Amino acid sequence: MSAPLLSVTGAVKRFGGVQALRGVDFDLKAGEIHALLGENGAGKSTLMNLLSGVYTPDEGEIHIDGKSVTFNNPREAQAAGIATIFQELDLVPSLDVAANLFLGRELMRQGAVLDVPAMRREAKRRLEAIDLAIDPARLVADLSIGQRQVVAIVKALSYASRVLIMDEPTAALTVGEVERLFEIMRKLAASGVGIIYISHRLEEVPEIADRVTVMRDGRVAGITEPHAPQAELVRLLVGRPLDELYPERARSAGKPLLTLRDASFRLVRESAGWQPPTGVSLEVREGEIVGLAGIMGAGRTELLSALYGTGLAGRWQGEVAVDGKPVRLDSINAARKAGIAFVTDDRRGSGLMLRMAVGLNLVMSVIRRISPAGLMSPRRQAEAVARSFGQFDIRPKNPDIAVGALSGGNQQKVVLAKEILGNPRLLLLDEPTRGVDVGAKGEIYARLRALAAQGLGILVASSEMPELIGLCDRIVVLRQGRNVAEFNGGVDEHTVLAAANGREA
Amino acid sequence: MSDQKISVAANPAVPATAAPRHRVDPLAIVVRFQSLIGLVLVAIGGVIFSPRRHGEILFLNPDNIANIVRAVSETGIIAIGMTFVIITAGIDLSVGAVLGLSSVVTASMMISGGFGLIPTILAVLVMGIVFGVVQGTISSRFRLEPFIVTLAGLQAARGLALIVSGNQYINISYGDGPGLAPPVFAVLGERLFDNTVPVATIVFIIFAAIATLLLNTTRFGRYVYAVGGNDRAARISGVPVSMVRISVYAITGFASALAGIVHAGQFNFGSANDGMGYELTAIAAVVIGGTSLFGGAGSMVGTVAGTIMLGALANILQLNNITPATQLLATAAIIVLAAVLQSLVRRREGLGR
Numbered sequence: 001m002s003a004p005l006l007s008v009t010g011a012v013k014r015f016g017g018v019q020a021l022r023g024v025d026f027d028l029k030a031g032e033i034h035a036l037l038g039e040n041g042a043g044k045s046t047l048m049n050l051l052s053g054v055y056t057p058d059e060g061e062i063h064i065d066g067k068s069v070t071f072n073n074p075r076e077a078q079a080a081g082i083a084t085i086f087q088e089l090d091l092v093p094s095l096d097v098a099a100n101l102f103l104g105r106e107l108m109r110q111g112a113v114l115d116v117p118a119m120r121r122e123a124k125r126r127l128e129a130i131d132l133a134i135d136p137a138r139l140v141a142d143l144s145i146g147q148r149q150v151v152a153i154v155k156a157l158s159y160a161s162r163v164l165i166m167d168e169p170t171a172a173l174t175v176g177e178v179e180r181l182f183e184i185m186r187k188l189a190a191s192g193v194g195i196i197y198i199s200h201r202l203e204e205v206p207e208i209a210d211r212v213t214v215m216r217d218g219r220v221a222g223i224t225e226p227h228a229p230q231a232e233l234v235r236l237l238v239g240r241p242l243d244e245l246y247p248e249r250a251r252s253a254g255k256p257l258l259t260l261r262d263a264s265f266r267l268v269r270e271s272a273g274w275q276p277p278t279g280v281s282l283e284v285r286e287g288e289i290v291g292l293a294g295i296m297g298a299g300r301t302e303l304l305s306a307l308y309g310t311g312l313a314g315r316w317q318g319e320v321a322v323d324g325k326p327v328r329l330d331s332i333n334a335a336r337k338a339g340i341a342f343v344t345d346d347r348r349g350s351g352l353m354l355r356m357a358v359g360l361n362l363v364m365s366v367i368r369r370i371s372p373a374g375l376m377s378p379r380r381q382a383e384a385v386a387r388s389f390g391q392f393d394i395r396p397k398n399p400d401i402a403v404g405a406l407s408g409g410n411q412q413k414v415v416l417a418k419e420i421l422g423n424p425r426l427l428l429l430d431e432p433t434r435g436v437d438v439g440a441k442g443e444i445y446a447r448l449r450a451l452a453a454q455g456l457g458i459l460v461a462s463s464e465m466p467e468l469i470g471l472c473d474r475i476v477v478l479r480q481g482r483n484v485a486e487f488n489g490g491v492d493e494h495t496v497l498a499a500a501n502g503r504e505a
Numbered sequence: 506m507s508d509q510k511i512s513v514a515a516n517p518a519v520p521a522t523a524a525p526r527h528r529v530d531p532l533a534i535v536v537r538f539q540s541l542i543g544l545v546l547v548a549i550g551g552v553i554f555s556p557r558r559h560g561e562i563l564f565l566n567p568d569n570i571a572n573i574v575r576a577v578s579e580t581g582i583i584a585i586g587m588t589f590v591i592i593t594a595g596i597d598l599s600v601g602a603v604l605g606l607s608s609v610v611t612a613s614m615m616i617s618g619g620f621g622l623i624p625t626i627l628a629v630l631v632m633g634i635v636f637g638v639v640q641g642t643i644s645s646r647f648r649l650e651p652f653i654v655t656l657a658g659l660q661a662a663r664g665l666a667l668i669v670s671g672n673q674y675i676n677i678s679y680g681d682g683p684g685l686a687p688p689v690f691a692v693l694g695e696r697l698f699d700n701t702v703p704v705a706t707i708v709f710i711i712f713a714a715i716a717t718l719l720l721n722t723t724r725f726g727r728y729v730y731a732v733g734g735n736d737r738a739a740r741i742s743g744v745p746v747s748m749v750r751i752s753v754y755a756i757t758g759f760a761s762a763l764a765g766i767v768h769a770g771q772f773n774f775g776s777a778n779d780g781m782g783y784e785l786t787a788i789a790a791v792v793i794g795g796t797s798l799f800g801g802a803g804s805m806v807g808t809v810a811g812t813i814m815l816g817a818l819a820n821i822l823q824l825n826n827i828t829p830a831t832q833l834l835a836t837a838a839i840i841v842l843a844a845v846l847q848s849l850v851r852r853r854e855g856l857g858r
Binding site (some may be wrong): 349 | 723730
């Protein structure tokens with residue numbers, strides 16, 4: 001048997017006093033898709049950075065085709081055939097696709113003038129090689145996240161072609177785009193490329209991976225085959241059995257909090273790709289967690305943001321009632337007055353002040369309450385912060401550091417804690433666990449359920465079907481802005497998917 | 506790599522009454538007080554390199570110190586206003602021109618208009634506020650970059666000032682009667698407390714104290730940080746983002762008008778072309794004071810210290826007969842140093858850039 005394409009033996013990496021890797025062995029075969037799983041801090045990013053030349057290991061070796069190699073910088077790793085696609089794609093949005101593919105290695109005419117036609121032709125050829133019909137003259141800014149992902153892959157492959165490392169490539173993709181990406185990955189693997197696939201989404205693993213390595217605390221916790229039961233993967237990830245990722249459901253719900261009856265949101269100006277709620281009827285009761293399911297573009301996010309007044313300009317028609325009384329929900333102020341709070345799906349973009357301290361972020365939604373007569377009260381602020389830290393296990397336990405330095409899961413806890421401080425009666429959540437590791441997910445679910453038990457109503461939109469099914473009391477399925485079906489929690493995934501896609505189960 | 510430092514929590518509901526203190530990055534402390542540290546260093550340098558006469562250190566001469574704090578009071582007042590704007594990630598380029606306009610209006614109201622002291626001062630301050638409100642409203646309503654709007658504001662203020670003054674110096678003469686300004690206005694050019702503390706400096710210090718309280722202890726101050734930190738998140742949290750935006754430009758307008766009044770009182774004339782380049786000096790003082798042009802972070806004390814530091818630096822170089830060219834180069838080096846320090850801290854905190 002020949003040597004693996006790529007192998008790492010006994011890798012150790014320390015940062016100051018922190019040991020990020022404690023002797024890791026890892027290998028990748030040609031033509032293999034190898035999933036690398038681990039919670040935040042497990043060391044998978046460090047391992048990836050060793051392989052892509054960002055760091056050099058303190059101990060241990062990297063071999064390619066059985067020969068020992070050392071990478072002093074990312075360029076040397078690329079020269080050895082290793083390409084890395086980071087989560088934050090290194091594309092320039094204001095340039096077109098071809099210009100991005102050739103960035104830094106432009107084709108020239110007479111050595112001085114950019115040969116744009118040649119670059120576009122070559123770009124088109126490379127894109128078509130993986131069956132992708134994107135016009136190379138389009139601006140990257142005009143592409144969907146999924147299309148950008150593919151452009152980044154094509155770009156990476158033109159630098160290096162033997163090993164492809166992908167860091168959470170599906171985090172921001174729609175279901176359709178994920179399918180498309182997987183097809184491309186399979187095609188690449190079939191041509192002999194070895195792919196290391198890093199993800200938080202356990203449910204994707206059996207679909208795409210040939211082998212799975214799970215890391216924990218800087219070590220390899222286990223290597224398993226992709227069809228291992230999910231419980232087994234979770235046990236490896238968190239180091240103990242986690243039989244109950246989802247908390248038990250409520251026994252009974254209270255009075256109706258939010259009632260929509262044939263409610264539509266009329267936009268002042270139509271906007272392509274923004275699906276307004278159209279004839280929606282649904283109800284969220286006190287103590288109830290209601291899920292919003294639907295394919296991308298079905299109008300889940302739009303429904304939540306129209307209720308909160310953060311979407312496009314427009315107004316509600318039909319019956320919209322809170323506590324049985326009709327309300328006009330046309331602005332953030334109106335929503336907040338009605339006791340509604342909202343957590344966006346984009347915590348970095350619109351949820352947090354990343355450079356500001358955790359404590360300052362936490363009290364944002366209660367500033368009025370902690371500043372009587374316009375003067376900030378340090379005592380009330382400290383009380384509010386302490387309350388949040390008591391409710392959520394935010395790590396590190398320091399309200400003074402910038403929230404941007406926290407992990408995704410901890411940032412998400414801060415966003416949730418912030419809105420909960422405002423004592424809302426109805427909480428609107430959009431993708432509450434996107435980019436959050438399993439441990440933090442479990443905590444967030446438990447906390448949401450506990451809040452519901454105290455009478456909070458929760459309306460949660462998610463593209464993760466297991467999450468909706470596990471967490472929610474009821475699931476409302478949206479299609480083209482309408483509610484087309486409703487199920488109780490615990491329904492099977494295919495039934496919901498069929499309704500979302502407009503098919504018979 | 507925040508990834509390595511932060512362990513994952515799987516146990517919910519850990520009781521936490523008081524969050525424990527954590528080690529703080531020493532570099533972050535340096536940056537937090539960078540302009541104060543810089544001020545101390547410049548002062549020490551001033552003592553060491555000061556020329557001496559009969560054994561007396563000229564730098565520490567009370568007259569010299571009074572000169573330093575008087576010379577910085579106008580740009581200092583402007584820098585204080587600018588700090589609010591820059592914390593919201595905005596910029597106001599119109600401040601120097603509004604100072605010129607205000608000095609002209611102050612002089613012409615009292616000399617040609619025959620208005621009394623109080624009506625003149627109130628009118629000029631209101632004019633400054635209105636000027637800022639207009640800029641803030643245009644920028645906020647039409648979603649224009651403050652850079653562009655206030656660049657236009659700069660041109661507009663200079664144009665208005667030239668119209669009002671007819672491109673002439675308007676000299677302020679004091680006395681009772683038409684065409685004369687009330688003598689009490691001249692106090693802005695004098696010193697109080699045994700002829701030690703310049704009145705312009707007192708105005709600067711009082712304004713700085715009020716601004717510090719406004720920024721650090723009020724709801725409005727917190728909103729200013731929030732809008733600069735992330736305006737979308739602020740909006741979702743119910744912060745009146747447009748109102749805050751407009752208000753900070755009203756504050757720079759007010760500050761520029763106040764500086765213009767002080768200017769007219771100190772020099773006894775109004776001139777349409779005065780205050781040129783003050784916007785850049787003020788921005789420099791704010792940045793040296795540790796306020797980030799990216800918004801969301803900054804301190805008023807830093808700005809005040811940064812302003813005085815720049816003044817003290819210019820003074821010590823002047824005392825040693827070092828050319829203005831060298832002064833500019835020294836200022837340039839300090840601005841870069843301040844910015845580099847901030848960038849290092851951001852990177853250490855894992856916030857990139």
